[in-house]
Amino acid sequence: MESQCSHSIVLLIICTILIALSWIGAMAKPQFTAMYVFGDSLSDPGNNLYFHITATKSNYLPYGIDFPDGPTGRFCNGKILVDFLAELVGLPILPAYKSPSTNGKNILFGVNYASSAAGILHESGSNFGHRFPLSEQIQHFKNTLNQLRYQMEEDEMSKYLANALLFMAIGSNDYSNNYLMPQIFVSSHLYSPGDFADLLIKQYAGYILELHNLGLRKFYLVGNPPYGCSPLSLSTGHAPPGQCISSSNNIVEMFNSRLKSLVAHLNSNFLDSQFVFGPSFQWFSELRENSSAYGLQVTDKGCCRYGPKNSELLCLPLQIPCANRDQYLFWDYAHPTQAVNQIIAQWAYNGSFSNSYPRNIQQMAQK
Numbered sequence: 001m002e003s004q005c006s007h008s009i010v011l012l013i014i015c016t017i018l019i020a021l022s023w024i025g026a027m028a029k030p031q032f033t034a035m036y037v038f039g040d041s042l043s044d045p046g047n048n049l050y051f052h053i054t055a056t057k058s059n060y061l062p063y064g065i066d067f068p069d070g071p072t073g074r075f076c077n078g079k080i081l082v083d084f085l086a087e088l089v090g091l092p093i094l095p096a097y098k099s100p101s102t103n104g105k106n107i108l109f110g111v112n113y114a115s116s117a118a119g120i121l122h123e124s125g126s127n128f129g130h131r132f133p134l135s136e137q138i139q140h141f142k143n144t145l146n147q148l149r150y151q152m153e154e155d156e157m158s159k160y161l162a163n164a165l166l167f168m169a170i171g172s173n174d175y176s177n178n179y180l181m182p183q184i185f186v187s188s189h190l191y192s193p194g195d196f197a198d199l200l201i202k203q204y205a206g207y208i209l210e211l212h213n214l215g216l217r218k219f220y221l222v223g224n225p226p227y228g229c230s231p232l233s234l235s236t237g238h239a240p241p242g243q244c245i246s247s248s249n250n251i252v253e254m255f256n257s258r259l260k261s262l263v264a265h266l267n268s269n270f271l272d273s274q275f276v277f278g279p280s281f282q283w284f285s286e287l288r289e290n291s292s293a294y295g296l297q298v299t300d301k302g303c304c305r306y307g308p309k310n311s312e313l314l315c316l317p318l319q320i321p322c323a324n325r326d327q328y329l330f331w332d333y334a335h336p337t338q339a340v341n342q343i344i345a346q347w348a349y350n351g352s353f354s355n356s357y358p359r360n361i362q363q364m365a366q367k
C-alpha cells in the first residue's frame with residue numbers, strides 16, 4: 001500500500017481513508033453499550049481517594065508500579081479485573097464515579113462505583129473508616145442515570161441500558177471485615193453462618209431487583225473468593241501447612257451457593273434478562289492448586305508484604321515489592337496481581353461453561 005500512496009495526493013488521501021477504515025475495523029466493536037461496576041477493593045479504580053478519613057487508599061507506589069498511569073488508587077501492581085474485562089468487551093477503561101472528570105461524554109461507556117472495604121451490609125468494613133456501601137453505590141448509579149437523561153431520549157436510553165453489562169463483585173468484606181471479625185462486629189454472635197448468608201442474599205436480591213427496575217438486563221454477579229486462602233488468613237498461622245483455613249472457606253461458600261441459586265431463580269423469573277454467576281472461589285482454587293500451569297510460583301504470600309506477621313497490611317509507601325510480580329498469585333495481603341487479574345478476566349469473558357454459570361460474558365453479549 002505504501003508505494004501506491006506515494007504516487008499522488010489523491011491516492012494518498014484515498015489510502016489514508018482506507019488505512020483509517022481498516023484501523024477502525026480492527027478495533028474491537030463494543031459488545032455492550034456500557035459497563036457499570038459495583039464492588040469492593042478488587043474493583044475500586046480510585047473512588048476512595050476522595051474521602052479524607054479512610055484507611056483504604058492506595059494512591060502511592062509501589063501500587064500502580066505496572067499501571068500505565070502509575071498509582072491511581074487501584075489495589076494492585078497494575079490493571080484490575082474490570083480493566084481487563086472492559087478491554088475484552090471493546091470498551092475503554094471505566095472512570096471512577098468520584099473522579100471530577102466523570103461527567104458529560106465521559107460517562108457514556110459506563111462508570112465504576114466500586115469502593116474499597118465496601119460490603120453488602122452498611123456496617124461491613126466500617127473498621128477502615130469511610131467507604132461507599134452497596135446501597136450508596138446504587139445511589140450513585142441513579143445520579144449517573146439522571147445525567148444520561150440529558151444526553152439521550154427515554155426510549156433510546158432503555159435500549160442502551162438493556163444492552164449494558166452490570167458487573168458486581170461484592171460480599172467479601174461482609175465476611176473479612178464483619179462476620180469473621182467477632183472482636184469488632186456482633187453479626188457472628190447473632191447469626192449462624194447459614195442465617196448470615198441468607199441475610200446477605202436477601203439484601204443482595206433486593207438491590208438486584210432495584211437495578212432491574214432501573215432498566216439493566218445483563219447481570220454478571222461474582223461470588224466470594226476463598227478468604228481462608230488469602231495471605232491475610234494464612235498469616236494467622238491457623239491453617240495446617242500448605243493448606244487454607246477451611247472453616248472460613250466453608251462459611252464463605254454458603255454465600256456462594258445461595259448466590260448461584262439466586263441466579264437460577266432470577267433467570268426463571270425474568271425471561272427478558274440474563275443473570276450469570278462468576279465462580280470466584282473456583283478461579284482462585286484453580287490458580288492456587290494448579291499454580292504452575294499459570295506460571296505462578298508463590299500462592300500463599302503477597303509480592304509486597306508488610307505487617308508484624310509479614311502478610312497482613314497494605315504495602316507501605318515506597319516499599320520495594322518482589323521483582324517477579326507475574327509469578328505471584330497475590331500482590332499484597334489480599335489482592336491478586338495484574339497477571340492473575342488478566343487470567344481471570346479471560347475466564348469470565350470466554351471460559352468454558354463450567355466457569356461462569358450458565359454462560360460466559362461473551363455469550364451474554366451475543367444472546
Ligand SMILES: *[C@@H]1O[C@H](CO)[C@@H](O)[C@H](O)[C@H]1NC(C)=O
Pocket residue numbers: 285286289290
Ligand atoms: C487442577 O487441574 C486438574 C487437571 O487439569 C483438574 O482435574 C483439577 O480439578 C484442577 N484443580 C482445581 C482446584 O481446579
Ligand SMILES: *[C@@H]1O[C@H](CO)[C@@H](O)[C@H](O)[C@H]1NC(C)=O
Pocket residue numbers: 088350351
Ligand atoms: C477467547 O477470546 C480471545 C480473544 O479475546 C481469543 O484469543 C481466544 O481464542 C478465545 N477463547 C475461546 C475459548 O473462545
